[in-house]
Amino acid sequence: MGKINKEVLKGSTETLILKVLQREPLYGYQIAKSLKKLSTEIFNLGEGTLYPLLHKLEKQKLLDSYWQEVGGRKRKYYSLTKKGRKVLQEKTAEWQTFSQAVNHVIKS
Amino acid sequence: MKFKNKEILTELQSHIQERSEELRFKGLTPEKAQKQAAQEFGQLETVYQQVKNIKGSAWLPWLSPKALLLWTYCFLTMALLAIYFGFKNQVAGTIFEPLLLYWAGFSIVGGTVIISYWLIEFLGLGKHKTLWVTILFIALLNLPITAILDIDNFEVNVHAMFLGITLILLSKIFWPKLTIWWQKFIIYGYAIIATTSILREKPLFNFIGKARCLFLTPDNVPLTGALASCQQVQPWSGMLIPVYLTLLIGVPYLFYFLIRYWLNKSTRLYRKIILSSSALGLIIVPMVVNGVNNYGQIDIVPRKAEIYQLYQEILQRDPTAEEIEFYAQTRAYQHLDRIRETLLNSEEYNINLDQAPWRPTIEQIYWDILGRDPRTNELRFYAVTRAYQDMERVKETLYQSEERKIKINLIFQEVLKRPATEEELDFYIKNKTSIEDIYQWYH
Numbered sequence: 390m391g392k393i394n395k396e397v398l399k400g401s402t403e404t405l406i407l408k409v410l411q412r413e414p415l416y417g418y419q420i421a422k423s424l425k426k427l428s429t430e431i432f433n434l435g436e437g438t439l440y441p442l443l444h445k446l447e448k449q450k451l452l453d454s455y456w457q458e459v460g461g462r463k464r465k466y467y468s469l470t471k472k473g474r475k476v477l478q479e480k481t482a483e484w485q486t487f488s489q490a491v492n493h494v495i496k497s
Numbered sequence: 498m499k500f501k502n503k504e505i506l507t508e509l510q511s512h513i514q515e516r517s518e519e520l521r522f523k524g525l526t527p528e529k530a531q532k533q534a535a536q537e538f539g540q541l542e543t544v545y546q547q548v549k550n551i552k553g554s555a556w557l558p559w560l561s562p563k564a565l566l567l568w569t570y571c572f573l574t575m576a577l578l579a580i581y582f583g584f585k586n587q588v589a590g591t592i593f594e595p596l597l598l599y600w601a602g603f604s605i606v607g608g609t610v611i612i613s614y615w616l617i618e619f620l621g622l623g624k625h626k627t628l629w630v631t632i633l634f635i636a637l638l639n640l641p642i643t644a645i646l647d648i649d650n651f652e653v654n655v656h657a658m659f660l661g662i663t664l665i666l667l668s669k670i671f672w673p674k675l676t677i678w679w680q681k682f683i684i685y686g687y688a689i690i691a692t693t694s695i696l697r698e699k700p701l702f703n704f705i706g707k708a709r710c711l712f713l714t715p716d717n718v719p720l721t722g723a724l725a726s727c728q729q730v731q732p733w734s735g736m737l738i739p740v741y742l743t744l745l746i747g748v749p750y751l752f753y754f755l756i757r758y759w760l761n762k763s764t765r766l767y768r769k770i771i772l773s774s775s776a777l778g779l780i781i782v783p784m785v786v787n788g789v790n791n792y793g794q795i796d797i798v799p800r801k802a803e804i805y806q807l808y809q810e811i812l813q814r815d816p817t818a819e820e821i822e823f824y825a826q827t828r829a830y831q832h833l834d835r836i837r838e839t840l841l842n843s844e845e846y847n848i849n850l851d852q853a854p855w856r857p858t859i860e861q862i863y864w865d866i867l868g869r870d871p872r873t874n875e876l877r878f879y880a881v882t883r884a885y886q887d888m889e890r891v892k893e894t895l896y897q898s899e900e901r902k903i904k905i906n907l908i909f910q911e912v913l914k915r916p917a918t919e920e921e922l923d924f925y926i927k928n929k930t931s932i933e934d935i936y937q938w939y940h
Contacts, residue, residue, distance in 0.1 A: 414623050414677070417508060418515040436512060436538050441547040448551060453677040457621035461762035462515075465508045466621065468677045 402442060404484060405432065407451065407469060407477040414455075414468035417443060443467055451476055505548050513538050570607075574600065590805030590815060598798045602696045605642065609635055609688040612775070615768050619758065622680045625665075625672045630754070632661035635688050637747045637779055639695045640740065644783035646790040647698070651740055656700040657691040658739040698796075751776055793825035800830040807833065811840040813874030845881040855885035862888065866895040868904055868932035896926055904932055912939040 409415065409423045421439055424432050446452045451473035454465050469477065500506040513534045520530035538544070577597045581588055588594060613631050620627040636658050643654055664687060672680070694701050755776055759769050790796060797804075804824065808816045816824075824830045840846060850856060850873070859879060863871045871879075879885045895901060905925055909917040917925075925935060 413673075416511070418512045436509070437544050437547065440509065440512075440544055441551050444548050444551045455622045455677055455681075456618045458619050458761055458763045459621070462511055463507050463618075463763050464511055465504075466623070468623070470676055470678065 401484070402434070402438065403446065404477065404480040406439075406442060406446065407473055407480070410452065410467055410469050411474070411477060414466040416464040416466050420467070446473070500545060502545075502549055502552070505545055505552070509538075509541060509544055509548075513541075570604075574604070590801050592802060594801055595799040598795065602693075605696060606689055606692045609638060609692045610685055612638070612772065613684050613688045615772065617681070617684065619761065619764065622677050623673060625669060628668060628672065628680075628684060629665045630750075631684050632665060632687055633743070633747050633750065635691050636661055636743045637751060638775065639692060640743070641779045641783045642692070642695050644787050646696075646795065647788060650698065651737065653695050653698055653700050655736065655739050656702050657694055658743060660691065660701055661687060662739075748780075751779075792822070793828055793830070794822075796828070797821065797825040797830045800833070803833055804830060804836065807837055807840060811837070812843075812845055812877065813872075814878065845877055848877060848880045850876045850880065853880060853885075855879070858888060859885060859891065862892055862895065865931040865933070866892065866929075867898070867900055892929075896929055901926070901932075905935060908932070908936050908939060912936075 405424055405428075406420060409420055409427065415423060417436075417440060420443070421434050421436075424434055443452065447454055447467070450470055452467045453470050454467050457464055457466055513531075516537060517527075517530045517534035520533055521527055525533065535541075577593070577600055580593055581597050612634060616631050616634060617627060620630060636654070639654055639657060640651075643651055664683065668675075668683065675683075690701070755773055758764060758772060801821065804821070805815055808814060824836065829836060853876070856876065859871055859876065863869060879891070884891055902922055905922060906916050909915060909921070930938075
């Protein structure tokens, strides 16, 4: 993991994954790579965190999935459901409120 | 550790393979890339277990929901086939005939859904291509189904193709915005609706304006009877353009697609075999088996039980095979009230049995052999079939009947407090002793 404390990241990982999947369906490896790239290499999600989380979100009906065969290999693509989009919206708003409040306190 | 859940294992291994490929692209040898990718991934067993814990307890493979569904389907199919073919005469006119028919229809519709599922897995969701390739496949599959059932009636196919084209055009813009659930719903929904409409011969857009059935007759034979309301079309008719377009575009694409499918390493062999066989079947089967429902032999099945019931109610007998064939060919099964009227007006029903000159002779024979009067339906039977012209044969049939054996046994039970032995029964059948005489003898 990068320079961020694991405890700080803990509550946000779900939101990060939902956000990465907002534009288009991606498979596990792509999700990890996208997250790393978008966070300028700060967030390097381990497989031990990523896959259990993906399946948890799928079980919660925030994600839907389908298999596709590509280049002789099967990939499981994940995509946001309607419920997932709604939850992402809520969590994004929540994060913005939280981060603004933290910033205010730090700057004071 | 044994990885029972193949799906989870495939997903995790795929991740390792992706990373290994990336490392090879960066210049590592395949062995080093694989080793590094596996090291970076960490303990595969641990991650597998964590995912499995979230998914829930794993079924034994042969007790998974999919496997149970398959077992149930196979069992029910075998049971229905065994009942139908084992007791063909007994099940005629009963609930089993339409049940088997609907089960066969359900299997065909289910088959198109499964093929759609395989196509989705091969092509992936999110792409509009998946929609039109699946629609093309379903349209191609439905053409031979129509040819096998009713080789001439393609209006239902035309309607289904029209629905497919509408879906393709309408969804072109918003397809990527739809959730996976909605994309699957549209694809599977089309497979189910289109195939069901073909099997039921119900054109989809009949609610707009009732479609005249298209009847393809290259030799311009005039249409009469049940086909009088159909529109006769020649093979070059404009109305068949959707069918020809589907064949022209679809068949070459089908072969191209099958080659790609066979070359794909990750596709399972059984799917390759089934999809290829279905494709070959598209072309070969209708050449050999076609028009099985041209004379309504399948259409009549759901109404057979009602026809049997009418016959029993009015004539106290089952319809003959010829009568059923007649109703099928003329589509008369669609008008049960008219069949009822016909039966009530029939010679068989209205025959004046009281005036029949042969009646006293028949009555005497029944008393001698069975100890009772003939029933009305039996008298009607002799009247219509003219069986009274051969009284010796009538007698012989009654002597050999189960009812006579039962009557002799009853006498023995009443008088001798025991059933008749086989030898005693044979004796009285061969010697043609009357029931009255047997009773008097033992009493």
